Amino acid sequence: MNLQNPVYAALNGPHAEFAEIRGNARRFPTAMAPFLGMPDEPTAQDWADAAQLLGPGGGAALIRPEFTIPDSFKLDRHIDLVQYTAPADLPAAEPEAVVLGVDDVPEMLALVALTDPGPFRSRTIELGTYLGVRRDGELIAMAGTRFALPQYTEISAVCTHPSYQGQGLARRLIRAVAAHIATTGRTPFLHTGATNTNAIRLYNTLGFTLTNQMKVSILEAV
The missing domain is CATH 3.40.630.30 (Gcn5-related N-acetyltransferase (GNAT))
Structure with a gap:
């Protein structure tokens, strides 16, 4: 259901023209929005690609339901949203x-x-x-x-x-x-x-x- 993964759905769909891409990882240009898009079930390679896309110390925001973040990323904080x-x-x-x-x-x-x-x-x-x-x-x-x-x-x-x-x-x-x-x-x-x-x-x-x-x-x- 793409509403549960809206950033990835946008960057693979109508907003694909804006996507900065490495492998299956997607992000908006930072001057547009701070959001990172990942597949519904990201692999270790997907996370490695996301790290390369952001660069060392690079930050981004994921919008998903409850989601496990790998140790290769530092989690600053969670913010609870309703959709x-x-x-x-x-x-x-x-x-x-x-x-x-x-x-x-x-x-x-x-x-x-x-x-x-x-x-x-x-x-x-x-x-x-x-x-x-x-x-x-x-x-x-x-x-x-x-x-x-x-x-x-x-x-x-x-x-x-x-x-x-x-x-x-x-x-x-x-x-x-x-x-x-x-x-x-x-x-x-x-x-x-x-x-x-x-x-x-x-x-x-x-x-x-x-x-x-x-x-x-x-x-x-x-």
């Missing part, structure tokens, strides 16, 4: 949303730094379509698409400036991003921290279904 898939009636147009582009990246990075929705880097915007809401010219909220799998696309970087929270902007942008995903024939899905009760409450009210309990494993090649 949700969207209901069919989620997509909805949002007139206030605008498509964000490369020129908007500095503002997007500043908003991410303020709100910490998860990894978003200088080239992450190349992975999908990002929508934003501006007020008086200021970018105050955004959401977009990151991992593209054969049957699913991830909604990511959902964030709202603290001064504008509580106005339903995240809800509206999630639905607008879902409407974009619907045009591709894929199903929206997303991840959030297992302790992020506010986000989980929002996704439940939008009708999302819990799909998997996931781990982000932060690794370093020895």
Whole structure:
């Protein structure tokens, strides 16, 4: 099931053009995302290839369910995630949303730094379509698409400036991003921290279904 191994599914599928590859190991360019993709049941050779791909002391993150990390890698920490898939009636147009582009990246990075929705880097915007809401010219909220799998696309970087929270902007942008995903024939899905009760409450009210309990494993090649 590719939702249990989303990075590998993306880098072997719709995002293959971005993959940095050694053997069966895959990674996104570090300016795009910090993620490493490994086969469902990696061999010792696969791990050796991953170590070569990262380089000595090189770090990356794996997104999988509970997963055994070999001694050839240093495990920095695990982060508990939950994964949700969207209901069919989620997509909805949002007139206030605008498509964000490369020129908007500095503002997007500043908003991410303020709100910490998860990894978003200088080239992450190349992975999908990002929508934003501006007020008086200021970018105050955004959401977009990151991992593209054969049957699913991830909604990511959902964030709202603290001064504008509580106005339903995240809800509206999630639905607008879902409407974009619907045009591709894929199903929206997303991840959030297992302790992020506010986000989980929002996704439940939008009708999302819990799909998997996931781990982000932060690794370093020895």
